[in-house]
Amino acid sequence: MKLRPGRHTPLGATYDGEGVNFAVFSENATSIDLCLFDAQGRETCHTLPETTAHVFHGYAPGLRPGQRYGFRAYGKWSPSEGLRFNAHKLLVDPYARAIDGELDYSAAVFPFVGTPAPGLGGTDAPADDLTMDTRDDAAGVPKGVVVDSRFNWALDKRPRIAWADTVLYEAHVKGMTMRHPDVPPDLRGTYLGLSSDPIIAHLKRLGVTTLELLPVHEHADEWSLAARGAKNYWGYSTLGFFAPDQRFAAQRGRQVEEFKEMVRRLHAQGLEVVLDVVYNHTCEGDWMGPMLSLRGLDNPTYYRLRKENRRLYEDFTGCGNSLNMLHPQTLKLIMDSLRYWVTEMRVDGFRFDLASTLAREIDHVDKMSAFFDIIHQDPILSDVKLIAEPWDLGDGGYQVGNFPVLWTEWNAQYRDCVRRFWTGDAGTVGELASRLSGSSDLYDDGGRRPHASINFVTAHDGFTLRDLVTYEKKRNLANGEDNRDGWDHNQAWNCGVEGETDDVEIRARRLRQIRNFIVTLAVSQGVPMFTSGDELGKTQGGNNNAFVQDNEVSWLDWDLDEEREALLGLACDVISLRMRHPVFRRARFLSGKRVDGSELGKDIAWFSAAGEEMSLIDWQEPKGAVLGMLVAGDALGWTDDDGSALMDDSFLVWLNGSRDKVTVTLPSEEWGEGWRLRVDTSLPHTLPGHQGEELAPGTTLELAGSSALLLKRMRPGRGSWRPSGFFEVVDPDDVSSPG
Numbered sequence: 001m002k003l004r005p006g007r008h009t010p011l012g013a014t015y016d017g018e019g020v021n022f023a024v025f026s027e028n029a030t031s032i033d034l035c036l037f038d039a040q041g042r043e044t045c046h047t048l049p050e051t052t053a054h055v056f057h058g059y060a061p062g063l064r065p066g067q068r069y070g071f072r073a074y075g076k077w078s079p080s081e082g083l084r085f086n087a088h089k090l091l092v093d094p095y096a097r098a099i100d101g102e103l104d105y106s107a108a109v110f111p112f113v114g115t116p117a118p119g120l121g122g123t124d125a126p127a128d129d130l131t132m133d134t135r136d137d138a139a140g141v142p143k144g145v146v147v148d149s150r151f152n153w154a155l156d157k158r159p160r161i162a163w164a165d166t167v168l169y170e171a172h173v174k175g176m177t178m179r180h181p182d183v184p185p186d187l188r189g190t191y192l193g194l195s196s197d198p199i200i201a202h203l204k205r206l207g208v209t210t211l212e213l214l215p216v217h218e219h220a221d222e223w224s225l226a227a228r229g230a231k232n233y234w235g236y237s238t239l240g241f242f243a244p245d246q247r248f249a250a251q252r253g254r255q256v257e258e259f260k261e262m263v264r265r266l267h268a269q270g271l272e273v274v275l276d277v278v279y280n281h282t283c284e285g286d287w288m289g290p291m292l293s294l295r296g297l298d299n300p301t302y303y304r305l306r307k308e309n310r311r312l313y314e315d316f317t318g319c320g321n322s323l324n325m326l327h328p329q330t331l332k333l334i335m336d337s338l339r340y341w342v343t344e345m346r347v348d349g350f351r352f353d354l355a356s357t358l359a360r361e362i363d364h365v366d367k368m369s370a371f372f373d374i375i376h377q378d379p380i381l382s383d384v385k386l387i388a389e390p391w392d393l394g395d396g397g398y399q400v401g402n403f404p405v406l407w408t409e410w411n412a413q414y415r416d417c418v419r420r421f422w423t424g425d426a427g428t429v430g431e432l433a434s435r436l437s438g439s440s441d442l443y444d445d446g447g448r449r450p451h452a453s454i455n456f457v458t459a460h461d462g463f464t465l466r467d468l469v470t471y472e473k474k475r476n477l478a479n480g481e482d483n484r485d486g487w488d489h490n491q492a493w494n495c496g497v498e499g500e501t502d503d504v505e506i507r508a509r510r511l512r513q514i515r516n517f518i519v520t521l522a523v524s525q526g527v528p529m530f531t532s533g534d535e536l537g538k539t540q541g542g543n544n545n546a547f548v549q550d551n552e553v554s555w556l557d558w559d560l561d562e563e564r565e566a567l568l569g570l571a572c573d574v575i576s577l578r579m580r581h582p583v584f585r586r587a588r589f590l591s592g593k594r595v596d597g598s599e600l601g602k603d604i605a606w607f608s609a610a611g612e613e614m615s616l617i618d619w620q621e622p623k624g625a626v627l628g629m630l631v632a633g634d635a636l637g638w639t640d641d642d643g644s645a646l647m648d649d650s651f652l653v654w655l656n657g658s659r660d661k662v663t664v665t666l667p668s669e670e671w672g673e674g675w676r677l678r679v680d681t682s683l684p685h686t687l688p689g690h691q692g693e694e695l696a697p698g699t700t701l702e703l704a705g706s707s708a709l710l711l712k713r714m715r716p717g718r719g720s721w722r723p724s725g726f727f728e729v730v731d732p733d734d735v736s737s738p739g
Contacts, residue, residue, distance in 0.1 A: 001046065003034070006059030008052035011336065012095025012242070013069065013146045019061035020146050024071055024093060025054055025329055026298040028083060032056040033072040035090060036063075037143055045072065054329075066253070068100055068143035069093070073297050077132045079112075082300040082310035084291065086111040088134050089141075092239060092293040094333060096144030096218075098256050099243045103220040103292065105227070107140020108133060111291035118227035129287055129311075141292060142220070142239065145253070149344060151260045158348055159270050161209045163385070163408065163451035163527060164585045167575060168274070169208035170459060171532035172234070173216060173248045178555040190250040191258045195265035203271060206535060206568075207575035210272040210385070212351055214460055216259070217275075218243035220283040222319075223290060225548060228480050233550040234460060236353060237283040237319075239292060241337035244345070263346050272348040274385055275341060279323060279334045280357035280392065286313050286320030301327050316357045316394035325358055325371055334358075334371075339380050349385025351410075356392040356399050364396050372404050382406055387454060401442030403452075408527065411439055411453040416491060418457055419468070421657040422516050422706065423493035426623045428657070433606055436629055436653075438525030440589045450589055453526035457517045458534060461486075463544045465534035468492045469513040471499060475542030478549065486545030499542065511563060512707055515570055515681040516655075519708050522574040523584050523629075523653050532556060535571035537564040566684040573686040574679065583633045583648040590631075598635035600650060600671055605630045611665030611698070625658035626703070630671060633713075650713040659705040669697040672713045679710035 006021045014021045022034050033045040048056040070092060075085030089111050092099060103109065110116065114127030177183045177193035187193035194211075203211070215235035222237055235245060249255035263273050284295045294302035304314035304322045313321045324330045341347045352358060359369040375381045390399040390409045403409050414435045421428045434441050438450030458465050463474075472494045474486045495509040514537070521528040532538075533556045540546050546554050560568065578584045590604040606614040607628030618624065633648030640646050650672055654664050666675060675695040679686050682704040695701070695711070703709060 001044075001060060001062070003046050003049050003058035003060055005050040006057045008050075008055035008057045010095075011055065012093060012097065013067075013144060015063075015065055015146055015148055019059055020063040020067065021057065021059045022048065022069070023055050023057040024048070024095070024297065025301075026056065026073060026075075027054045027301050027329070028298050029056070029073045029075040029085060031074045032297075033074075033087070034058060034060070035070045035072055035138070036060075037068040037070075037138075041139065043138055063146060065146050065148040067146040069146065070138070070141065070143050071297065079130050079287070079311045080309075082305045084111055084295055084299045086132055086291060086296060088132075088136050089291045089296055090136075090138040090143075091291070091296045092142055093144040094240070094293055094297070095242055095336070096240050097147040097149070097242050098145040098253075099142045099218040099240045099246060100145050100253065101142040103142060103226075103239075103290070104140030105223060105290070108135035108137040109140055109290040109292065110288075111296065116223070116288040118224040127288065142218075144240075147256050151257060153260070153264060153346070156264050156267050156346060158346070159209070159267060159272050160348075161270075161272055163449070164582075164587045165579070166210050166272075166385075166451070166527050167208045167579070168210050168212050168454065168527060168529035169203065169206070169532060170212045170214070170276075170529060172214045172460070172554065173245075174233075174550070175555045176532055179552070180556070180558045187250055189248065191244075191248050191255070191262035192250050195262040200266070200269050200271070204269065206530075206572055207579055208530065209270070210274055210348070211266065212274045212276060212387070212529070214276050215278055215353075216245050216248065217241055217277065218245050220292060222283060222285060230480055230548040231550050232547060233554060234547040236278050236547070238278045238281075239283050241279070241333065242340055259345060267346070272385070274349040274351055274387065275347050276351045276353060277338075278353045279337075280354040281317040281319040281321050281323060284321060286315065287311055289320060298329075300324075302330050302333075316360060316392045316397060317354050318393045322357050322360075325360060325369070326362075331370060331374060335374055335378070335381070338375075339378070342380050342384055347384075349387065351387040351389065353389055354392040355388035355390055355403070356397045357394070359399075360392075360394065365399050365402075367402055367404050376404065376406060401439075405447045408452050408454050410459070410529075411435075411442070411455055411526065413442065414439060414453060414455045414524070414526070415457055418517065418520055419491035421625075421655070422513060422520070423491060424625070424657055424659055424706070426625045426658070427621070429621075429624045429627045430619050432627060432655070433629070436520075436524050437590045437604060438586070444589050450525040450586060451527050454529050455521055455524050455526045456529040456531070457521060458531045459529070460531065461545060461547070463490055463492060463542075464531065464538045464540055465514050465517055466510070466537045466539045467542055467544070468517075469495055469510040470539065471542040473498065473542070474544040476545050478543060478553070479545060480548065486543075490544060507563075509706065511567065511684065512681050512704070514567060515684075516706065516708050518571050519574055519679055519681055519710065520655070522578045523651070523710065525584070525586055525590065528575075528578070530571075535568050536560060537567050563684075570685055577678070577686075581633070581648050581651070582636060582646055583631045583651060586636060587638050595632070595635040595637065598632050600630070600632040600635065603632050603635035603637065605632075605667075605671065607667055609662055609664045611667045625656065626662055626664065627655050628664065628667075629653045629655075630667065652711040652713070654701075654703055654709040654711075656703045656705065656707055661702055661704050663700050664703050664709075666695060666697055666699045666701070666711075671697070673697050675699075675711040675713055677709065678712050679708070681709075682707045
């Protein structure tokens with residue numbers, strides 16, 4: 001076959017119905033070969049005939065979708081200069097839309113002589129990274145696959161759920177479905193399984209709006225894991241930024257089509273799809289890592305090299321390397337990938353892993369960096385959900401509250417404060433008030449809104465919610481790192497006994513704590529994020545870093561006993577209550593000041609256990625562990641889509657972070673009357689709104705140790721309901737309301 005010159009755009013392999021155009025960037029290579037593989041793995045190489053703007057390109061007439069391919073790059077081998085060209089090593093196309101095959105470390109995939117010791121650095125390894133290895137590794141390297149991008153999207157439409165109405169649910173494609181009895185066995189662990197009827201029914205019942213999926217980009221296991229026979233279950237080790245992970249395909253080679261089918265099915269049910277993306281580093285690791293793609297194509301273009309020694313890598317991620325955001329081609333790679341997933345795969349947004357690394361200029365994190373500027377002006381990317389994990393491991397990497405206006409952030413301060421409060425850390429009520437009301441101290445700057453705060457208590461890394469109340473110390477021996485991995489500072493309380501127990505009282509206390517966390521998330525301003533399985537009482541046996549546990553440790557257990565079914569029911573109820581009542585998901589920050597037209601005077605008020613507004617002395621009480629929060633439904637201060645004033649009921653929340661029961665007093669009549677209890681976390685369920693006596697101002701209530709109460713004002717104030725009725729859903733929560 002004779003290659004034609006072809007075009008230098010777009011990058012990657014592009015099928016046009018008659019053949020395939022190949023284009024790959026390298027600023028420092030002297031030439032690049034296109035290597036084609038037949039069904040038996042036989043390789044045929046052709047030099048790309050043309051170069052335009054550092055892009056090597058060629059057109060192969062007659063090639064069809066399904067063709068497997070890779071590149072071999074020629075150039076200078078000089079690790080001390082940061083140049084590591086080695087044409088003996090097959091390279092994966094960074095723009096490959098699909099990838100086939102697994103990495104085999106026994107196939108000489110290291111570009112230098114010898115095999116390094118597993119782990120970062122490899123300084124004591126029996127290997128010489130300065131001497132080129134001349135063995136061919138094609139048999140052990142995954143191959144790019146030419147794809148046909150055509151897909152019948154039918155009437156697919158992005159749900160476009162407003163941030164204020166969003167409830168995030170962090171999930172793993174495989175872990176959600178592997179043990180679900182109603183998911184067809186051949187679909188378990190796959191994209192199609194995640195979008196099957198039983199899973200969609202669960203998500204709809206729970207009331208979440210947006211799936212945040214752990215990485216689905218094609219990844220490769222790190223050498224440190226492979227050397228001990230382990231797998232990277234989470235997938236934070238990217239090989240291909242355009243390719244959906246083949247391990248989640250029900251049929252080999254159909255990962256692109258099946259991913260699109262998943263998105264189409266979820267969209268049809270009004271559910272959004274957000275991807276957890278890892279652009280801060282790759283699976284190639286540090287200077288002693290394998291050569292799989294970017295390292296062999298153009299090492300100094302794609303990676304941050306140390307100024308004092310270009311043989312070595314800057315590492316702001318703890319994973320061996322950091323992508324070079326100072327180079328325009330690396331920025332282009334990331335932006336092209338993001339646009340592809342929005343336009344071609346139709347996802348609704350992204351959560352950026354270790355996002356601070358992406359914003360680093362020369363040394364420091366800069367909110368005016370090129371990365372942020374490009375996204376801000378991009379008409380496609382500026383119109384989707386953008387979530388930052390606002391930290392990395394480098395100096396000055398902790399950037400909670402400092403991201404630009406279009407961004408939301410995982411609010412680690414919310415997580416830490418809420419954990420401290422419910423573990424009985426006295427004196428946290430002042431900060432807790434800030435976290436409950438949207439963290440305006442962090443985000444009320446430069447045009448941001450409460451939804452900038454992604455509120456969470458647990459995530460994929462760290463204890464599950466059940467383990468957070470069962471263990472205080474991690475149990476990670478099964479990960480193979482002598483319990484050195486994972487957090488040591490868990491901010492957890494085991495409720496009196498470390499680990500599982502049959503003690504009825506301790507088990508009841510733990511369930512109460514889980515309910516406390518769920519209710520706290522539901523009534524906090526900002527965007528709540530729930531971790532998959534927490535609503536089911538998922539345990540990992542105290543493992544707080546289960547990234548290598550592709551087994552029952554990580555997979556959700558759907559065989560629910562009475563306790564876990566009750567927990568699921570409560571989670572469904574409180575999320576539903578949040579979604580029915582805009583008072584918990586305000587579009588603007590609360591002020592705590594008098595609001596014209598509000599019968600209660602203020603949009604939010606804080607109370608001591610005595611039922612009096614919190615004084616300065618109350619806020620400074622070092623042993624303070626009880627807080628009352630009243631949010632006024634007739635002081636929302638915004639309108640619906642028709643321009644009519646948006647009104648709601650008012651709610652009173654009592655939180656007792658101490659382990660002793662306390663007596664609280666309902667505020668005086670100026671703050672409302674006719675309260676009715678809706679949630680008491682000392683009970684395993686919510687309370688229907690039409691049951692129970694109405695409580696008058698000044699009534700005293702007993703608040704159990706480590707528990708929460710949620711009361712609703714059953715007689716809305718003047719003008720708090722439109723005569724036509726605002727809510728479309730009528731249920732026991734609303735039966736006493738006029739209209």
